[in-house]
Each structure stands twice: as structure tokens, then as C-alpha cells.
Amino acid sequence: MTYEYDVVVVGAGNGGLTAASRLAQEGLRVVLLERHNLPGGCAASFVRGRFEFEASLHELCGVGTPEKPGAVRRLFTQLGADAGFINEKNLFRAITVGEDGFDVTLKSGGEEFYRSVTEACPGSEKAVRKLRKLMDDTEKALEYNDASKGSPSKLVMLLKYSKFLLSASHSIDDILRSLGFTLKERHILETYWSYLGVPADELNAFHYLEMLRGYINGGAGVPYHKSYGLSLSLADVFLKNGGEIRYNTEVTGLIFENGRVAGVTAGADEYRAKEVVSNVIPHNVFGMKGRENIPPREKRLLNARKLGISFICIYLGLDATAEELGIKDYSLFVAHMASSRNQYLAEHAKGMYVVNCLNVAVPDATPEGTCSLFFTVPIFTEKLIRGFDSGNYREMKSEVAELYIEDYERVTGIRIKDRIEEISVATPVTFARYFGSPNGTAYGYELSKWDSLMARNLSQESELNIAGLTFCGGHSVRGDGYGVSYESGMSAAEAVIKRMKGSRDGQKD
Amino acid sequence: MGRRTDRNKEPGGKLSVAEFLRLVPERLKKIAGSSDSDVEQAADYPVNRLAAEIHPGTQNLRIAKVCTLSADTKLYTLIPDPESGTASLAPFAPGQYISVRVEKDGRILSRPYSLASSPEEAAGNGKGDGVYEIAVRRIPGGEVSGHIHENWEIGTRVTVSEPMGEFTYERLRDAGCVVGIAGGVGITPFRSHIRSILRGGESFRLILLYGVRKEEDIIFGSELEEAAKSGMIRVVYVYSDEKKTGCESGFITPGLIRRYAPDSEYSVFACGPSSMYRFLEAELPALGLRRKYVRYDAKGQIMEPRGEPDYTPADGSEYSITVRRNGDGKTVKCHPDETVMSAIERGGIAVPSGCRSGECGYCHSRLVSGRCYIPASRDGRRQADKIYGYIHPCVSYPRSDLVIEVPPVPAGPSVRGDTE
Structure with missing residues (x-):
């Protein structure tokens, strides 16, 4: 069959759902094609026994409150999606064991954050003031950049926003050091590095601080019905605006006509459209039928890139409440060494992992008398699933889970092992299965120094520049993360709307 | 003061705004230096290859053997059909099922059947010589089971799903001893556990309470009795419709479970018809077991929804x-x-x-x-x-x-x- 639409959106992940919703809101005829039978991509949940587990979300930055909405809340409101968020006050607790270890809790919200940093890092008042100034300056620089529509005066940037330029081109570790933070204090402040997947000595400072600012000022939040509730709320507005979703439909080819993408194929079906938006990672798109039309410069870019990280996730349904077990933190970062570079290179249960207890933020997230724990182990290097094969896969999953469960018990003194009522373990294999992404990456491309947010941003006009094809999602310019993926979908939709409305206005008979 | 000195002593590279101007040239250099060959297909990455082995989606198989187990139940042995694209069988855990797809009068129908063989037999020697076994009981009026009994013979090509389901043993969650409750053909997942235990795959003690109407309904009887000699497994027959010495009679009640359960903690695993689940859900709470120690197989279609405790009657008839x-x-x-x-x-x-x-x-x-x-x-x-x-x-x-x-x-x- 051949179908015709204004726009085809491929992939119903956070970026694709947002793009599709925005495009349909504009009255365009849009079809959203998804290989899975559910929307959301990473933003999903699953049921085991009497538990429903959040599959991937820790917390959204930039939620804010109804009175003072952050970017994510504003985006959902703009699209007309009804999403129930719950604010989370604690940013995180971080326990690093060993000589240079610490056990600190940082708070969300403007004043509370800086106060909690000063408490955790005695003597750092001056450095904290400088950090705060840098964050404010960065915000102003971004406002100026937006006001100048992406072509700011170099002179103004140099004279007025040189601090911003520094943070835009140095690592977060270098910048924090220049502000006067000691090694230990930097390790505390860099706790979130794994959310971007690059060690702090390489991770772009601007990018990190932007994310941190989103958590501090925008107000962290979790959706009441898990990330899957957000996915369904977006699917819902899309459908209400006349959009069409086709599940179990895997796109297998790109249709090129006159040098531009004119649609996609899914098996024997053709979906023709004026524009295609891909939430699918460029690696997979450029491996589809029609790849001979991809210009060599784009292949060079992809071949130069390193794939982003994947995860091992351990989901536990426990038959005791968080209170009974003594769990007080929503987000706990556990590390066995303070340096993020060493964590990046470490073996299982010797590096770092994050443990979330959803019940701390959403008390009724699980049935009465129970709670759930969600371990996230970033897999930075392929070696961490070496030794897994189809014959030992299940047992390896149990072994890895046991390693982390026992480590958590040792580090926190909280006994959970004999309370396990449900357990499920996801690995890069799981993500490869559901997303089809190369090596199961969930973060797109590594934000290495040369491929940082800033470097991507400065080059975006000339890269992945294929007429009729627009990318969105965690593999895009702004990197991984829920908030930025939603926003990348919004940007992709706006770009498409601009082009389509422009061409429509131009067609005067 | 000491802390202050520390701060100043921190070694650090020089920060320079010039670095900003180098971002794009460095990027261009890196890209120019890389290959313009086609990007590697996602399917070729090692993790994706492993994902495809474990989760092939559908599997195309052939019937290699058919055995009659009882008056209404047959055992089918399925092997990979490389000609149809399946070179080896997907791995599974005992307790999982495959969804079997059949075409009847132009309609596609499917039913889940527990794998009755062990994962070790599915792996074979790793060269595509593995087997799955499923036992199919012919249900009176059953469209799919009737179709299978009438049509499947050696050589028949069949399409099945990858193994699915959560009725599996997990040592981090379940007790070291399992009291298995099998009703009728619900014995099949337990046969898979037993065969795996005997082959050194799984490792837990199994006390199997196997309920059938009469002795003649027992399937895999001699195999179960042989397995019981290993010491890891105990098998107790429970007849609802007749009395035999050395066997229990009646239903599998909490009292009966208590008689055979160990003094230490144990898990109850149950697989059988929907009437059995309804009975157990009402009766098992009397044992006072923690919820984590009671697990049911996928419960299957309800034959008489009117018997459900929350049944809502309909206004219309169609x-x-x-x-x-x-x-x-x-x-x-x-x-x-x-x-x-x-x-x-x-x-x-x-x-x-x-x-x-x-x-x-x-x-x-x-x-x-x-x-x-x-x-x-x-x-x-x-x-x-x-x-x-x-x-x-x-x-x-x-x-x-x-x-x-x-x-x-x-x-x-x-x-x-x-x-x-």
C-alpha cells in the first residue's frame, strides 16, 4: 500500500511523540510509525505481579511548579497534554566509599541548593558564590544568544560573556577548579556526570551546568503515572488532533526523490510525505534501504562518533515499605571511588550506580505495604557485558543483580535481599531489543570533547543536513535526557512547520 | 586557613577563551579523518546480535516427533527449520511458554503452550540440534488444540513465538524449596523444571503435588517417578475422582500442602486450569505465606467468566x-x-x-x-x-x-x- 501524509514521524520515543503532537496541533496530516506496540521508547513502564516498574526515568529537570512552570511543564501545557508531576525536593544523596569518600545530600531549588553545597563543602562559600555567578552569567549569555537569533556578535560574547565562553569550551572539572573548588568538592558537584555519560574531566562544563541549573531552578519532578503516563498523554493529544499512530510498524527504508527524502518504507508499504522526522538514531536510518543516497560527509560524521552509553537496570519490588526498610532517599548515587574517570573505567560494582526509590517521591507508587527500588548501572564500556551469551544470559543477570544488591546492603546498611517479591533485570541486550539502537545505546552518541553539546551546536547547520529529513531525540544536538529529548522534538517540529508553511505561502496560484 | 591553602594549591590547566574558537576546527578535523564507508548495520553489533539470538520474535520450526501421552494429550517435538530461517532455538527458562500460531480456514489463531522440555535440550550441542517439546491436550470443542491434533505430523512446519512468560524460578526471589501444584496438563512447566534440575541447569528442591481426575490421566508418570529417585524431587499424585493407596485424593488444599511442605520457608508455584486458580486464590491465604512465595503461571483464558468474584453482568446478549x-x-x-x-x-x-x-x-x-x-x-x-x-x-x-x-x-x- 502507498499512504500519503504531510509528515511522517518515525519512532514514538520522547522526541517523536513531541514532534508528532506539535505537528498535528498545527493541523498537518501526520502519521507516527513505531516498531514496538507501545509509545514512549525509554519512557515506559512494565508490570510484574502487583508492581508496575518505571523503566528508565529518574527525574525530569525543568518541571517547576504550576505557578512557576519550568520548560518541560510549559511544553506539556503548550501541547495540551495533561501530565501530573510531583516535585522532588532532594536533588540527590551521594555516598562515595573509600578514603576520599563522602556522604552528602544536595537539595533542589535555588537557595536550598547553594546552602546544601556550602554545608556539604565547608569553606567553599567563595567558590559557591562564583559558581552561582557563572550560572547566572550563562543564563544571560543564552538569553543574548536567543535574542540574536543564533548569530551573536563575537565581540559582545568575548567582552561581556567571556565566562560563558570558557565554560562552553572547557570541562566541568576544569571550570570548577578555576572557581576554587577542591578535588573532593568537585567530586561532590560532579555527581550527576553519569547522566551525560562522559567523565567530568572531558564533559563540557556549559552542558553540565545547564543540566544542573534545570534541576536546581526548574525544579526536579517525577510524573505521577510514571514516564509511561507522559508517553500516553502525548499520544492522546496527538490522536485528538487527528494524528494517526501505527504500532508494530518498523520502518525499513528511506525514499529519495530529486535529492530529498520523500517518505519511508515499512516492509511492502510506502509512506510518502513532504517531510520526515526521525526519532530513530542516524546510525539506524543510514543503515536502511536507500542508504546509497546518504552523502559521504554524513557517513564520515557517524563513523567518527562514539556510541553513547547503555545500562543495566535492576527493578526490585519489595514486600516492606521504604519506611520499614529505612530508605529515605529518592535518588542515591553510590560510588566506590571518587573520580568520575575511574568510575567510567571500573569493573562491575566497583564504579558507580544510582538507586531510586519511587515511593519516597510518590508514596502510593506501589501497593500498600510494599516499595520498589530501581538500580541504574551505566555501562560505559562494552567490556561490562562481555561474558554474556545466549546460554548464560539469565544466570548472568541474576549474578550481576546480586552483586549490586549486596553492595547496596553493605554501603547503606539497609537489608533488602530477603524482601524481594519481584525482580527484573534489563541490560544493553534489552535496550537493543526494544530500541534496535546499535549496542543498545540509550544515550545516542557520546558527548566526547570533540562531540560536545557546544561543538554540535556550532556545527548543526551543516551536519545531518538532508533535505526532507529532520532528526530529534536523545541522539540529537542537545544530547540525551528526557527534557532535552522532548525539546528536540519541539525544535524538529518547528523547523518542519516553518519550511512547510513557507512553501505553502509561496505556492500562490 | 589550611583549607584555603589547599584551594590555591590545586593544580589546574590554563583556561582560555581561544579554546572556544578551536571547537569547530577540531570537530571538522576529526570528521574529515574518519571513513566515508557505510555505517555498520545496527544488527551487526555484538549486543544486537545477542538480542536477536535471545529474542528472535518468531521462530520457524518443524515437527520431528509425535508421541501419544494419554487419551487426549500428545507430545510434539519441535526442531529448528533452517530452510525457513530459524537455525537454532531461542533459549528459555523452565516455566516459559511459546505462543503457537495456526492457520485455520484462512484465520490466524494462536495459543500459548508451556515448554515441557528443558533449556539444556533446547541448546543441544549448540549446533542447531536442540529441541522443544510441548504437550497439547485436546480440549472438547477447542479450535486450536483440535487443529493441532488433526494436522500436526512429522515434518509439519509451524510458526511459534520466542519463549515468553514469568513463571520461572529466580533464586534471588524464591525459596530454596518449591511446592509445585500441577493441575492436569499444568504438569508441563514442572516437567521442564525437573528435566533442567536433572541436567544440572536449575537447582532447587521440588515437591510436586500433581492433581488429576484419575490415574489414567497422568502423563509423564514413569519419568516423574524416575526423577524422584534423584533426591531433589518428590512427586505426590492427587486424584480428585478416585482413591488409590500411596496417593492422595480430593483437591489440593492448604492442609494437603502443609502435610508435604518443609518446616523451612518454601515457595508455591501453581499451574493448572482456571478453576484451580480460583480455588487456590480463595484457599491459599490460609497458609499465611508471604505473597512473594506464591506464584501462578499465566492464568489463561477464563472458561466461565461468570464464576469470577467481580463478574459484571451484561445488559445485552450480543x-x-x-x-x-x-x-x-x-x-x-x-x-x-x-x-x-x-x-x-x-x-x-x-x-x-x-x-x-x-x-x-x-x-x-x-x-x-x-x-x-x-x-x-x-x-x-x-x-x-x-x-x-x-x-x-x-x-x-x-x-x-x-x-x-x-x-x-x-x-x-x-x-x-x-x-x-
Whole structure:
């Protein structure tokens, strides 16, 4: 069959759902094609026994409150999606064991954050003031950049926003050091590095601080019905605006006509459209039928890139409440060494992992008398699933889970092992299965120094520049993360709307 | 003061604004230095290859052997069919099932069958010589079981799903001793556990209470008795319709379980017909076991929904269901005590289907309008599904006319169960 639409959106992940919703809101005829039978991509949940587990979300930055909405809340409101968020006050607790270890809790919200940093890092008042100034300056620089529509005066940037330029081109570790933070204090402040997947000595400072600012000022939040509730709320507005979703439909080819993408194929079906938006990672798109039309410069870019990280996730349904077990933190970062570079290179249960207890933020997230724990182990290097094969896969999953469960018990003194009522373990294999992404990456491309947010941003006009094809999602310019993926979908939709409305206005008979 | 000195002593590279100007040239250099060959296909990455081995979606197999186990039950041995694209069998854990797809009068129907053989036998020597075994009991009036009994013979080509299901043993969760309750053909997953235990795959103590009507209904009897000699397994026959010395009679009650259960902690695993689940759900609480120690297999279709404790009667005697898919629509009729899925299948529309018990999520569909009765004992939906109107047609009974959007059966190797 051949179908015709204004726009085809491929992939119903956070970026694709947002793009599709925005495009349909504009009255365009849009079809959203998804290989899975559910929307959301990473933003999903699953049921085991009497538990429903959040599959991937820790917390959204930039939620804010109804009175003072952050970017994510504003985006959902703009699209007309009804999403129930719950604010989370604690940013995180971080326990690093060993000589240079610490056990600190940082708070969300403007004043509370800086106060909690000063408490955790005695003597750092001056450095904290400088950090705060840098964050404010960065915000102003971004406002100026937006006001100048992406072509700011170099002179103004140099004279007025040189601090911003520094943070835009140095690592977060270098910048924090220049502000006067000691090694230990930097390790505390860099706790979130794994959310971007690059060690702090390489991770772009601007990018990190932007994310941190989103958590501090925008107000962290979790959706009441898990990330899957957000996915369904977006699917819902899309459908209400006349959009069409086709599940179990895997796109297998790109249709090129006159040098531009004119649609996609899914098996024997053709979906023709004026524009295609891909939430699918460029690696997979450029491996589809029609790849001979991809210009060599784009292949060079992809071949130069390193794939982003994947995860091992351990989901536990426990038959005791968080209170009974003594769990007080929503987000706990556990590390066995303070340096993020060493964590990046470490073996299982010797590096770092994050443990979330959803019940701390959403008390009724699980049935009465129970709670759930969600371990996230970033897999930075392929070696961490070496030794897994189809014959030992299940047992390896149990072994890895046991390693982390026992480590958590040792580090926190909280006994959970004999309370396990449900357990499920996801690995890069799981993500490869559901997303089809190369090596199961969930973060797109590594934000290495040369491929940082800033470097991507400065080059975006000339890269992945294929007429009729627009990318969105965690593999895009702004990197991984829920908030930025939603926003990348919004940007992709706006770009498409601009082009389509422009061409429509131009067609005067 | 000391701290202050520390701060100043911190070594650090020089920060320079010039670095900003180098971002683009460095990027261009890096890109220019890389290859312009086609990017590696995602499917060729090691993790994706492993994912494809473990989760092939569908498997194309052949029948290698047929054995008659009892008057109404046959054992089928399935092997890979490389000519149809399946070179080896997907791995599984004892307790999992495969969804078997059959074509009958132009309609695609499917049913889940527990794997009765062990994972070790599925792996074989790793060179595609593995086998699966499933036992199929012919249900009076059963469309699929009847079709299988009449048509499957050596050489028949069959399409099945990858192994699915959560009725598996997990040492981090379950007790070291399992009291297995098997009702009738519900013995099959336990046979898989037993064969795996004997082959050194799984490792736990199993006390199997095997309930059937009469002695002649027992299948795998001599094999079970042989297995009991290993010391890891104990088998107790429970006859509901007759008395025999050395065997129990009546139903499998809490009292009977207590008689055979160890003094230490134990898990109860149960697999059988829906009447047995209803009975156990009412009776087992008397044992006072922690919830984590009671596990049921995918409960299957309810034969008499009226017997469910939360049964909601219907106003009408027949409803129409409009099934929308990819812009097309078709209307089928449905009896109030028939599942939406059965009605759709009867109407000749293929539906993605896995467990047919409400838990695998494979038939996840959007209810555009109308109301359904969904028994609480089978409702495996997520919270948000309930809010935004999604249902699992395999356990939904219409209570008004319905409009429903059902996804197509995936074209590629993409069975999408909710397993990791």
C-alpha cells in the first residue's frame, strides 16, 4: 500500500511523540510509525505481579511548579497534554566509599541548593558564590544568544560573556577548579556526570551546568503515572488532533526523490510525505534501504562518533515499605571511588550506580505495604557485558543483580535481599531489543570533547543536513535526557512547520 | 586557613577563551579523518546480535516427533527449520511458554503452550540440534488444540513465538524449596523444571503435588517417578475422582500442602486450569505465606467468566465491535462472555497474541469507545493504560458496543512481549 501524509514521524520515543503532537496541533496530516506496540521508547513502564516498574526515568529537570512552570511543564501545557508531576525536593544523596569518600545530600531549588553545597563543602562559600555567578552569567549569555537569533556578535560574547565562553569550551572539572573548588568538592558537584555519560574531566562544563541549573531552578519532578503516563498523554493529544499512530510498524527504508527524502518504507508499504522526522538514531536510518543516497560527509560524521552509553537496570519490588526498610532517599548515587574517570573505567560494582526509590517521591507508587527500588548501572564500556551469551544470559543477570544488591546492603546498611517479591533485570541486550539502537545505546552518541553539546551546536547547520529529513531525540544536538529529548522534538517540529508553511505561502496560484 | 591553602594549591590547566574558537576546527578535523564507508548495520553489533539470538520474535520450526501421552494429550517435538530461517532455538527458562500460531480456514489463531522440555535440550550441542517439546491436550470443542491434533505430523512446519512468560524460578526471589501444584496438563512447566534440575541447569528442591481426575490421566508418570529417585524431587499424585493407596485424593488444599511442605520457608508455584486458580486464590491465604512465595503461571483464558468474584453482568446478549486498523474498519459480533480477542479472531482479523492471560501486553490495544468487563484476576495493565483507555483484548469482555484500534501482527521478527 502507498499512504500519503504531510509528515511522517518515525519512532514514538520522547522526541517523536513531541514532534508528532506539535505537528498535528498545527493541523498537518501526520502519521507516527513505531516498531514496538507501545509509545514512549525509554519512557515506559512494565508490570510484574502487583508492581508496575518505571523503566528508565529518574527525574525530569525543568518541571517547576504550576505557578512557576519550568520548560518541560510549559511544553506539556503548550501541547495540551495533561501530565501530573510531583516535585522532588532532594536533588540527590551521594555516598562515595573509600578514603576520599563522602556522604552528602544536595537539595533542589535555588537557595536550598547553594546552602546544601556550602554545608556539604565547608569553606567553599567563595567558590559557591562564583559558581552561582557563572550560572547566572550563562543564563544571560543564552538569553543574548536567543535574542540574536543564533548569530551573536563575537565581540559582545568575548567582552561581556567571556565566562560563558570558557565554560562552553572547557570541562566541568576544569571550570570548577578555576572557581576554587577542591578535588573532593568537585567530586561532590560532579555527581550527576553519569547522566551525560562522559567523565567530568572531558564533559563540557556549559552542558553540565545547564543540566544542573534545570534541576536546581526548574525544579526536579517525577510524573505521577510514571514516564509511561507522559508517553500516553502525548499520544492522546496527538490522536485528538487527528494524528494517526501505527504500532508494530518498523520502518525499513528511506525514499529519495530529486535529492530529498520523500517518505519511508515499512516492509511492502510506502509512506510518502513532504517531510520526515526521525526519532530513530542516524546510525539506524543510514543503515536502511536507500542508504546509497546518504552523502559521504554524513557517513564520515557517524563513523567518527562514539556510541553513547547503555545500562543495566535492576527493578526490585519489595514486600516492606521504604519506611520499614529505612530508605529515605529518592535518588542515591553510590560510588566506590571518587573520580568520575575511574568510575567510567571500573569493573562491575566497583564504579558507580544510582538507586531510586519511587515511593519516597510518590508514596502510593506501589501497593500498600510494599516499595520498589530501581538500580541504574551505566555501562560505559562494552567490556561490562562481555561474558554474556545466549546460554548464560539469565544466570548472568541474576549474578550481576546480586552483586549490586549486596553492595547496596553493605554501603547503606539497609537489608533488602530477603524482601524481594519481584525482580527484573534489563541490560544493553534489552535496550537493543526494544530500541534496535546499535549496542543498545540509550544515550545516542557520546558527548566526547570533540562531540560536545557546544561543538554540535556550532556545527548543526551543516551536519545531518538532508533535505526532507529532520532528526530529534536523545541522539540529537542537545544530547540525551528526557527534557532535552522532548525539546528536540519541539525544535524538529518547528523547523518542519516553518519550511512547510513557507512553501505553502509561496505556492500562490 | 589550611583549607584555603589547599584551594590555591590545586593544580589546574590554563583556561582560555581561544579554546572556544578551536571547537569547530577540531570537530571538522576529526570528521574529515574518519571513513566515508557505510555505517555498520545496527544488527551487526555484538549486543544486537545477542538480542536477536535471545529474542528472535518468531521462530520457524518443524515437527520431528509425535508421541501419544494419554487419551487426549500428545507430545510434539519441535526442531529448528533452517530452510525457513530459524537455525537454532531461542533459549528459555523452565516455566516459559511459546505462543503457537495456526492457520485455520484462512484465520490466524494462536495459543500459548508451556515448554515441557528443558533449556539444556533446547541448546543441544549448540549446533542447531536442540529441541522443544510441548504437550497439547485436546480440549472438547477447542479450535486450536483440535487443529493441532488433526494436522500436526512429522515434518509439519509451524510458526511459534520466542519463549515468553514469568513463571520461572529466580533464586534471588524464591525459596530454596518449591511446592509445585500441577493441575492436569499444568504438569508441563514442572516437567521442564525437573528435566533442567536433572541436567544440572536449575537447582532447587521440588515437591510436586500433581492433581488429576484419575490415574489414567497422568502423563509423564514413569519419568516423574524416575526423577524422584534423584533426591531433589518428590512427586505426590492427587486424584480428585478416585482413591488409590500411596496417593492422595480430593483437591489440593492448604492442609494437603502443609502435610508435604518443609518446616523451612518454601515457595508455591501453581499451574493448572482456571478453576484451580480460583480455588487456590480463595484457599491459599490460609497458609499465611508471604505473597512473594506464591506464584501462578499465566492464568489463561477464563472458561466461565461468570464464576469470577467481580463478574459484571451484561445488559445485552450480543455486542458489535468495530476494529480499526491502518485506516480500515471491520465490524464483528461478540457475546458478553466471550473475549474481545476471540471475537476479532473469529471475524478473520489477525491479532497480536501471546499469553492470552492479560499479562504479556502483546495485544495492547486502544479502546476508542465503549465499556468492557476486565476481571481483576487477569488485569495486567499499567495505571496509565487504565486512564487513557487501553485494554488487553485477550481478557476483556464487552459490556457495550465497542470501537477498538488493534495493532497489526508485526511483519518482521518482532514479537513484543513485556519481558526483558
